[in-house]
Amino acid sequence: MRIDYQKLRFLLSSALLLPALACGDSSGEEAADEVGSESSESESAEDESADAASTSSSETDADTDTDAGTTDAGTETDAGTETDAGTETDAGTETDSGTDTDTDTDTDTDTDTDTDTDTDTEGGCVPDEAIEVTCDLIDNDCDGQIDDVDVANDGICDCLSIGILGDTGFAPTSDFEAWLEEQGTSVTRTLIVDQPGIVDADFLSVYDVLIIDRIQRGLSEDEAAAIEAFVKTEGRGMITLIGYNFDSSNPVPERDRANTVLDPFGLAYVGGYLHTSGGTTPIFDQAHPISMGISDVNYAGGIAPADQENQGSSEIFATVAQGDAGLAHESLEGGRVVVWGDEWITFDSDWQGYADVQSFWVQMIGWVKPQDFCGNPQ
Ligand SMILES: [Ca+2]
Ligand SMILES: [Ca+2]
Numbered sequence: 155m156r157i158d159y160q161k162l163r164f165l166l167s168s169a170l171l172l173p174a175l176a177c178g179d180s181s182g183e184e185a186a187d188e189v190g191s192e193s194s195e196s197e198s199a200e201d202e203s204a205d206a207a208s209t210s211s212s213e214t215d216a217d218t219d220t221d222a223g224t225t226d227a228g229t230e231t232d233a234g235t236e237t238d239a240g241t242e243t244d245a246g247t248e249t250d251s252g253t254d255t256d257t258d259t260d261t262d263t264d265t266d267t268d269t270d271t272d273t274d275t276e277g278g279c280v281p282d283e284a285i286e287v288t289c290d291l292i293d294n295d296c297d298g299q300i301d302d303v304d305v306a307n308d309g310i311c312d313c314l315s316i317g318i319l320g321d322t323g324f325a326p327t328s329d330f331e332a333w334l335e336e337q338g339t340s341v342t343r344t345l346i347v348d349q350p351g352i353v354d355a356d357f358l359s360v361y362d363v364l365i366i367d368r369i370q371r372g373l374s375e376d377e378a379a380a381i382e383a384f385v386k387t388e389g390r391g392m393i394t395l396i397g398y399n400f401d402s403s404n405p406v407p408e409r410d411r412a413n414t415v416l417d418p419f420g421l422a423y424v425g426g427y428l429h430t431s432g433g434t435t436p437i438f439d440q441a442h443p444i445s446m447g448i449s450d451v452n453y454a455g456g457i458a459p460a461d462q463e464n465q466g467s468s469e470i471f472a473t474v475a476q477g478d479a480g481l482a483h484e485s486l487e488g489g490r491v492v493v494w495g496d497e498w499i500t501f502d503s504d505w506q507g508y509a510d511v512q513s514f515w516v517q518m519i520g521w522v523k524p525q526d527f528c529g530n531p532q
């Protein structure tokens with residue numbers, strides 16, 4: 155179910171840039187039909203009378219304005235229609251009415267235009283759900299946000315598909331993944347160490363948000379480029395975490411492995427390990443949407459994030475005494491990346507005794523998720 159839905163989203167991603175597409179399509183079809191009927195059908199008396207009837211029923215000033223440019227064309231058409239006028243003189247006399255009839259046909263187009271105007275005013279669709287509950291790339295409740303589904307009102311969009319790359323850290327994290335799913339999301343963790351080249355556009359296409367956990371190997375250039383496109387071109391989001399730098403079981407420091415993911419964005423974990431003597435509570439920027447209202451979150455040592463190229467815009471939203479702890483980056487193209495200098499916020503142990511861990515995740519995901527999809531209702 156989720157995979158089909160994501161592929162649908164992938165195919166329709168360009169179309170989604172037009173929020174009112176559904177209604178726009180229908181009016182477009184009607185307009186096309188009308189054009190076809192004008193050009194292909196002779197104007198029988200029946201048509202004229204029908205059009206005349208529609209004339210009397212649709213009275214719009216806008217018609218007059220819009221038709222001003224097309225009335226001449228309509229009159230020319232009538233010149234050809236004088237055949238019909240010849241058939242029935244009186245009716246021909248009313249050919250003027252017929253002229254109006256053509257105008258009426260244009261009027262129908264105008265009526266569609268009016269519909270479009272209503273579209274703009276009323277949100278562009280007919281609601282079929284009072285509160286949106288269906289992840290189908292349609293704005294079912296016509297509030298201007300596609301798939302802003304959050305049945306439990308927990309602040310995390312139920313339509314999000316989250317992919318986690320890499321292993322868990324040294325401590326259990328089952329609560330974290332279970333919690334993400336309890337919020338309505340779908341979550342898939344992929345261990346990449348024995349799967350070279352697994353990260354490509356097709357692999358990523360099913361995800362809206364990517365979380366880089368304790369990454370076991372560096373990504374290839376092609377893999378990193380796929381993630382770059384995932385964020386920059388597709389407008390999707392990524393959150394990176396970093397574990398203990400001195401991983402004796404792997405010759406390449408985790409920092410360098412994680413930086414293969416961040417390098418295309420000009421971002422990096424920099425410097426050595428920030429020791430915090432077991433754990434500290436960062437200072438959170440209360441003005442940033444990620445960290446607003448957040449204070450009680452553990453930071454148990456890690457590596458500082460940095461923006462080294464200023465490709466887009468970056469803000470440090472959390473610091474510890476030893477250095478920066480959290481960085482929020484928005485690419486020039488709009489896709490977003492959060493770089494967090496630790497991974498303990500995924501540990502079950504951190505989910506006990508720290509009041510704001512869950513809210514922190516809600517706000518990180520809400521900020522980093524695609525901006526044209528899956529609104530954040532609250
Ligand atoms: Ca909606
Ligand atoms: Ca929907």
Ligand SMILES: [Ca+2]
Pocket residue numbers: 303304305306307308309310311312337338339
């Ligand atoms: Ca939810």
